[in-house]
Amino acid sequence: MIYTIASTKLGIIGDPFIASDGINVAALLSGGFIVEQSTPKPKKPAKTSTDTNEEI
Amino acid sequence: MATSTYLSNPLVTVNAVDLTDQCSAANLTRVIEALESTSFGKTARVYVGGLENSTLTLTMYNSFAATETYATLAALVGTSTTVTIKPTSAATSATNPVSTLTGCYLETLPIVNASLGALDTIDITFTGGVYSVATS
Numbered sequence: 226m227i228y229t230i231a232s233t234k235l236g237i238i239g240d241p242f243i244a245s246d247g248i249n250v251a252a253l254l255s256g257g258f259i260v261e262q263s264t265p266k267p268k269k270p271a272k273t274s275t276d277t278n279e280e281i
Numbered sequence: 282m283a284t285s286t287y288l289s290n291p292l293v294t295v296n297a298v299d300l301t302d303q304c305s306a307a308n309l310t311r312v313i314e315a316l317e318s319t320s321f322g323k324t325a326r327v328y329v330g331g332l333e334n335s336t337l338t339l340t341m342y343n344s345f346a347a348t349e350t351y352a353t354l355a356a357l358v359g360t361s362t363t364v365t366i367k368p369t370s371a372a373t374s375a376t377n378p379v380s381t382l383t384g385c386y387l388e389t390l391p392i393v394n395a396s397l398g399a400l401d402t403i404d405i406t407f408t409g410g411v412y413s414v415a416t417s
Contacts (some may be wrong), residue, residue, distance in 0.1 A: 231348075234349075247362060248297050248362065249361070252356035252360070252362070253297070256356060257347060
């Protein structure tokens with residue numbers, strides 16, 4: 226899960242938050258200090274039609 | 282004799298949140314429990330070091346505003362977290378070391394400590410955890 230800083234008490238707003246050892250992430254979420262950042266889904270590859278008809 | 286003037290103005294973080302502007306007193310005490318090992322034939326009690334049980338006590342102004350004291354502490358009661366404190370807000374160095382209690386426990390949180398004509402202040406104590414100190 227990726228988190229973004231939402232309070233200047235924690236750092237620069239908008240920067241990614243990386244929890245160090247012992248940090249209670251759930252408490253930061255409930256206090257509004259960080260927000261979950263939705264991870265972008267990978268784009269599907271373009272559909273390409275394969276011509277299997279062999280011309281004689 | 283060399284002397285130095287030390288003005289207490291520490292930087293305090295609780296669960297990575299900077300609460301310096303809500304804190305008016307801090308007391309970090311490193312404790313290694315004493316286990317008595319006195320045996321027959323001794324004429325004085327002797328001890329060996331046991332488990333570490335350090336404490337950090339903070340006096341804080343209570344604020345229910347967004348991302349202030351209550352928002353920081355409310356979800357930490359009954360859980361473990363990490364707290365840091367260093368003598369001044371200057372860069373961490375050998376003369377301004379940062380002390381950390383990793384995995385310390387917050388047992389109690391006073392919700393309201395109201396008195397007519399006075400600011401609402403609370404005392405909280407973090408107990409246990411692993412003590413470490415960094416100079417860079």
